[in-house]
Amino acid sequence: xxxxxxxxxxxxxxxxxxxxxxxxxxxxxxxxxxxxxxxxxxxxxxxxxxxxxxxxxxxxxxxxxxxxxxxxxxxxxxxxxxxxxxxxxxxxxxxxxxxxxxxxxxxxxxxxxxxxxxxxxxxxxxxxxxxxxxxxxxxxxxxxxxxxxxxxxxxxxxxxxxxxxxxxxxxxxxxxxxxxxxxxxxxxxxxxxxxxxxxxxxxxxxxxxxxxxxxxxxxxxxxxxxxxxxxxxxxxxxxxxxxxxxxxxxxxxxxxxxxxxxxxxxxxxxxxxxxxxxxxxxxxxxxxxxxxxxxxxxxxxxxxxxxxxxxxxxxxxxxxxxxxxxxxxxxxxxxxxxxxxxxxxxxxxxxxxxxxxxxxxxxxxxxxxxxxxxxxxxxxxxxxxxxxxxxxxxxxxxxxxxxxxxxxxxxxxxxxxxxxxxxxxxxxxxxxxxxxxxxxxxxxxxxxxxxxxxxxxxxxxxxxxxxxxxxxxxxxxxxxxxxxxxxxxxxxxxxxxxxxxxxxxxxxxxxxxxxxxxxxxxxxxxxxxxxxxxxxxxxxxxxxxxxxxxxx
Amino acid sequence: xxxxxxxxxxxxxxxxxxxxxxxxxxxxxxxxxxxxxxxxxxxxxxxxxxxxxxxxxxxxxxxxxxxxxxxxxxxxxxxxxxxxxxxxxxxxxxxxxx
Numbered sequence: 128x129x130x131x132x133x134x135x136x137x138x139x140x141x142x143x144x145x146x147x148x149x150x151x152x153x154x155x156x157x158x159x160x161x162x163x164x165x166x167x168x169x170x171x172x173x174x175x176x177x178x179x180x181x182x183x184x185x186x187x188x189x190x191x192x193x194x195x196x197x198x199x200x201x202x203x204x205x206x207x208x209x210x211x212x213x214x215x216x217x218x219x220x221x222x223x224x225x226x227x228x229x230x231x232x233x234x235x236x237x238x239x240x241x242x243x244x245x246x247x248x249x250x251x252x253x254x255x256x257x258x259x260x261x262x263x264x265x266x267x268x269x270x271x272x273x274x275x276x277x278x279x280x281x282x283x284x285x286x287x288x289x290x291x292x293x294x295x296x297x298x299x300x301x302x303x304x305x306x307x308x309x310x311x312x313x314x315x316x317x318x319x320x321x322x323x324x325x326x327x328x329x330x331x332x333x334x335x336x337x338x339x340x341x342x343x344x345x346x347x348x349x350x351x352x353x354x355x356x357x358x359x360x361x362x363x364x365x366x367x368x369x370x371x372x373x374x375x376x377x378x379x380x381x382x383x384x385x386x387x388x389x390x391x392x393x394x395x396x397x398x399x400x401x402x403x404x405x406x407x408x409x410x411x412x413x414x415x416x417x418x419x420x421x422x423x424x425x426x427x428x429x430x431x432x433x434x435x436x437x438x439x440x441x442x443x444x445x446x447x448x449x450x451x452x453x454x455x456x457x458x459x460x461x462x463x464x465x466x467x468x469x470x471x472x473x474x475x476x477x478x479x480x481x482x483x484x485x486x487x488x489x490x491x492x493x494x495x496x497x498x499x500x501x502x503x504x505x506x507x508x509x510x511x512x513x514x515x516x517x518x519x520x521x522x523x524x525x526x527x528x529x530x531x532x533x534x535x536x537x538x539x540x541x542x543x544x545x546x547x548x549x550x551x552x553x554x555x556x557x558x559x560x561x562x563x564x565x566x567x568x569x570x571x572x573x574x575x576x577x578x579x580x581x582x583x584x585x586x587x588x589x590x591x592x593x594x595x596x597x598x599x600x601x602x603x604x605x606x607x608x609x610x611x612x613x614x615x616x617x618x619x620x621x622x623x624x625x626x627x628x629x630x631x632x633x634x635x636x637x638x639x640x641x642x643x644x645x646x647x648x649x650x651x652x653x654x655x656x657x658x659x660x661x662x663x664x665x666x667x668x669x670x671x672x673x674x675x676x677x678x679x
Numbered sequence: 680x681x682x683x684x685x686x687x688x689x690x691x692x693x694x695x696x697x698x699x700x701x702x703x704x705x706x707x708x709x710x711x712x713x714x715x716x717x718x719x720x721x722x723x724x725x726x727x728x729x730x731x732x733x734x735x736x737x738x739x740x741x742x743x744x745x746x747x748x749x750x751x752x753x754x755x756x757x758x759x760x761x762x763x764x765x766x767x768x769x770x771x772x773x774x775x776x777x
Contacts, residue, residue, distance in 0.1 A: 206732075212748045216725040216755050220718045223759055349740035356742075374744050375732045384728045392726060418766075422759035425752045432749045 131285045135466075138475025139284070139482065142329070143303065146322050146483055150310030153317040164515040165239050168315035169498045169522055170410045173234075177416050177423070179320060183407045183491075184420060185427045186323035188215070188398070189330070191276020191485040192269075193431050196546040199458040201438025202451070205359035205371030207383050212435055213391035214398075215428035222399040223421040227414050228567045229405070231655040232648055234414075240495075241405050241563055242503040248566045249574040250644035252507055257581050258559045259503035262402040263529065265556040266496040268548040269401070270533030273485035273492075275458070275545040277303060278537075280478050282454070283462035303486065308530050311490045312523045316410060319490040326487050329480035331430065337477070338433045341468055345444050351436075354443035386607050386614045390550070393618035397553040400563055402495030403488065413657045437461050444468075458545060489530070497525035550606035551592055554618040558584035561629050567653065574644050576632030584625030591617045707769050714765050721758045725751055 157174065159167045166173055175183060193211075201208030229244065238244045241262065246255035277300055286299050310318050342348050359371040375384045398404060411417055441447045441460035450463040465477045501522040506513045513521070536548065562577045595605040595617075610620050724730065731747040738746040 206744065209745070209748060213725055213728075216748070216751050217722050219755060219759055220721050223762065224718060347740065352740060352742055352745070374734065374742070375728050384732065387728055387732075388726050418759075418763050422756050422763060425756040425759075428755075429749065429752045432752065436745070 132471050132474075134471035135284055135475040135478060136286070138472060139479045142325075142476075142479035142483065143306075146325060146486070147306055147310065149321050149325065150307075150314060150318040153310070153321040154314040156317050156321055161515075162315070163519045165498060165501065165518050165522060166237075168519045169239055169494055170406065171316040171320055173410055174412050175320065175410045175416070176412055177419050180407065180411045180416050180420050181423050182323040182327055183316075183320045183410065184404065184424060185327055186319055186487040187401075187404050187407045187491055188218075188424070189427050189431060189484065190269075190488040191273045191279075191481070192546070192549050193434055194461060194481045194484055195276040195279050195458050196272060196549060197431070197435050198438035198441070198461045200546050201435050202441050202460040203371065203457040205355065206374050207372060207387060207390075208438060209432075209435055210387045210390040211394070212428070212432045213387070214394040215431050216425070217391060218395040218398045219421045219424060219428075221395050223418065225564050225567050226399055226408055226421075227417050228653040229563075230408055230411065230414050230417050231659075232567070232652045233409050234657065235652040235655045235659065236647065239409065240402060240499045240502050241400065241559070242499055245559075245562050245566060246503065246507075247647045248570070249562070249577070250646060251574040254562060254574050254577055255503050255507065257578060258562060259499040261555050261559050261581070261585070262499045263496045265552040266402060266492045266529065267532045267552075268536050269403075269552040270489050270492050270530065271536035272545045272548040273489040274300060274304070274533060274537040275548070276485045277482050279456070279458045280462050280481050282456075283459055283466055284478060303482070304489075304530065304534070307486050307490055308493075308527050311493060311526055315523075316406065316491065316494055319487045319494075320410075322483060322487050322490075326480065326483040329476060330484055333473070333477040333480050334430050334433055336473070337437070337465070337469075341437075341440050341444075341464065344468055345440065351439050351443040355439040358442050382614060386616065389616040389619040390607070393557060393616040393622070394550070394553055396560060396622075397557045397618065400556050400559055401492075401552070402499050403492040404495075406491060406495040406498065414655075434461075437464060440464055489533070493526040493529045493533075494522070496529040497522040500525040500529075547592075547603060547606050550616070550618065551603070553616075554588040554592055554606065554621055555585060557618045557622045558588065558625050560622060561626055565629075570643070570646055571633065572629055573633040573636040573641065575641060576629045576636055579632060580625040580627075580629030583628050584621040587624055588617050588621030591621070710765050710768055714762050717758055717762050717765075721755055725755070 154162065157172055159172050162168060197208055197211045200211075229241070232238070232248075233244060236243070236247055238247065240259070242255040242258040245258045246252060249255075278297065281299055314321075342351060345351065356373045359373045360369055362368065363370045372383050375387045376382060399408070408417060411420075438460060441451070441464045444464060444467065446467045447460060447464045450467065451457060451460050462478065462481070465474050469477065501513075501518050505521050505525075506518060510517070558581050561572060561580060565572050565577075591608050592606060593603060595603065595608055606618070607614050607616050608620070732744050734742045734744070736743055741749075
C-alpha cells in the first residue's frame with residue numbers, strides 16, 4: 128500500500144459504500160409480491176419505462192470497455208481505436224430494426240432469454256442450447272474486461288499489496304467483486320438498475336469537466352491533435368514501422384480501413400445480441416420504450432467519443448506518457464491522465480465513476496448469463512418441472528459461478544489489450560446472429576443447418592483468435608486477421624463462413640424435405656404491444672414442456 | 680408515453696387483430712421506403728470510411744475524421760427520432776422496414 132493518496136482513497140471507498148447500500152436496498156425497490164421468480168429477479172418485473180431503461184442500457188453499453196479499453200487502444204495505436212465510435216453510431220439503427228420485434232415476441236411468449244426465443248421459434252432444444260452456451264461463453268471475457276478495468280484504476284491509485292503474487296495483489300479487486308456478487312444475488316436486476324443512476328451521473332459530470340479542463344491545461348485541441356499526428360506517423364525504432372495511424376489508411380500503406388469498418392460493424396451487430404443487453408431490453412415495459420431509447424442512447428456515444436479522445440490527450444501529455452512508459456501498460460493512460468491533472472478529490476470522483484462503471488455491467492452480465500443457464504440448460508435438460516422458485520435460486524447461484532469464470536479469464540488472458548476480451552466475446556456472440564436475428568424475420572433457415580453453421584463459425588473464430596500473435600504474447604494477441612490479403616475483424620470472417628454454411632445446408636435440407644420442426648410463434652407476435660398479451664400469462668406452448676421432435 | 684391508438688385491438692385483447700393492422704408496408708409504401716432508406720443511409724454514412732477518413736477540411740482544431748464521427752451522433756439521434764415518428768404514421772408498431 129505505497130503512495131496511496133488518502134483523499135482519492137477515501138472518496139473511492141465512500142462512493143463504493145454508498146453504491147453497496149443502494150445495491151442491497153434495491154431489493155425493496157418496486158417490490159414484487161414474490162421475488163423468487165425469474166421475471167422479478169432476472170427482469171425486475173418487466174416494468175421499466177423509458178427513463179430507467181435508458182440508464183440500464185447505458186449501464187450495459189458503457190463499461191470499462193469505454194473508459195479503459197478504448198482509450199488504451201487509441202493511446203497505443205491511434206485512429207483504429209475510433210472504430211468504437213463508429214460502432215456506437217451504427218449499433219442503434221441496427222438495433223432499431225430488430226430489437227422491438229424481439230421484445231414483442233418475448234413479451235407474448237414470456238421468454239426470458241434469447242435462447243428461449245430460438246427454442247420456441249425453431250422447436251429445437253439443441254439450437255437453443257448452442258445459443259445459450261455461446262451467450263454464457265461470450266459474456267465471460269466481457270466481465271473479465273470489467274475486472275481488468277477496475278484493476279487499472281486500483282493500480283494507479285497504488286492500492287494493492289507490494290507483492291508479485293497476482294492473487295495477493297488483487298485483494299481489493301476480489302473484495303469489490305465479492306460484495307458485488309452478494310447484492311446481485313439478493314436484489315437481481317434491480318441492483319444494477321438502481322446503481323446505474325449514480326454511475327451515470329458521476330460519469331457525465333467527470334467526462335464533461337475533463338473534456339474542457341484537460342485540453343485547456345495541456346495546450347488546447349490543436350496541440351493534442353498535432354502531438355497525436357506527429358507521434359503516430361513517426362517510426363517506432365523497435366519495429367521499423369509507424370507507431371500507429373492518425374487516420375485509417377488506404378491499401379497503399381497497409382489498409383486499416385477495412386479493419387476499421389469490420390470492427391465497427393461486427394461490434395455493432397454483436398452488441399444487442401449479448402444476453403445482458405437483451406436482459407436490459409426485455410425488462411422494458413413497452414415496445415415503444417425500446418424505440419425511444421434508440422434515439423436517446425446516442426447521448427452515451429458522444430461520451431464514448433470524448434473518452435476515446437482522452438487517449439490522444441494522454442499522448443499529448445508528457446507527464447502521462449512518462450508514467451505509462453514506466454509501467455508499460457497503455458490501459459493505465461486514462462487513470463494517469465486524471466491523476467496528473469485533476470485535484471485529488473476530483474480524481475477520486477472520476478476513479479469511483481470508472482469502478483462503478485465496471486461493476487454495474489458486470490452485475491447485469493452475470494444475471495443475463497445466469498438466466499441462460501437456468502432456462503436453457505438446467506430447466507431444459509435436467510429439471511423440466513422446476514418451479515419458478517427453484518429457477519430463481521439456480522439463477523442466483525449461476526450468477527456467482529459466471530463471475531468466477533470471468534475471474535479466470537481475467538487472470539489467464541493477456542491483459543495488455545483488454546479490448547481483445549470484448550472483441551473475443553463479439554466473435555462468439557456474432558455466431559448466433561443467423562439463428563436469432565434471422566429467426567426474427569424468417570423461418571427460412573433450417574434448424575439443422577444453423578447448428579453446423581454456428582459450429583463452424585465458433586471453431587474458426589476461436590482458432591483464428593488463438594493463433595494471432597504479437598511481439599509480447601504468443602496467443603490471443605489480436606482480434607483481426609488476414610483473409611485473402613485483407614485485414615478484417617475475425618468476428619466478421621467467422622460470421623460470413625457461418626452464414627454461407629447455414630444457407631447452403633438449408634437449401635440441401637429443404638430439397639430433401641427434412642422436417643423443419645414446430646414454430647410456436649405467429650407473425651403478429653413480432654409486432655405485439657404490451658396490451659396484446661400480458662407477460663404474466665402462460666405462453667401458448669408452456670415454456671419448459673418437453674415437446675416431441677418431429678423427424679427426430 | 681402512449682403509443683398511438685391506431686391498433687384496432689383493444690387493451691387486453693389477445694385475439695388476432697384484424698388483417699388491416701398487419702400489413703403496413705402495403706398500406707404506406709412511401710413512408711415504409713423512407714424509413715428503410717433513412718436507416719440504411721445512416722448506417723452507410725457512418726461506416727464508409729473513405730468518405731470521411733481525412734484531415735481536411737478542419738473544423739476549428741479538429742481534423743475532419745474526428746469531427747465527423749462526433750457530429751454524427753446527434754444526427755443519428757435525430758434520424759432515429761424521425762423514424763419513430765414515421766412509424767407511428769404507419770398506424771402500426773412494426774419493428775422495421777422489412
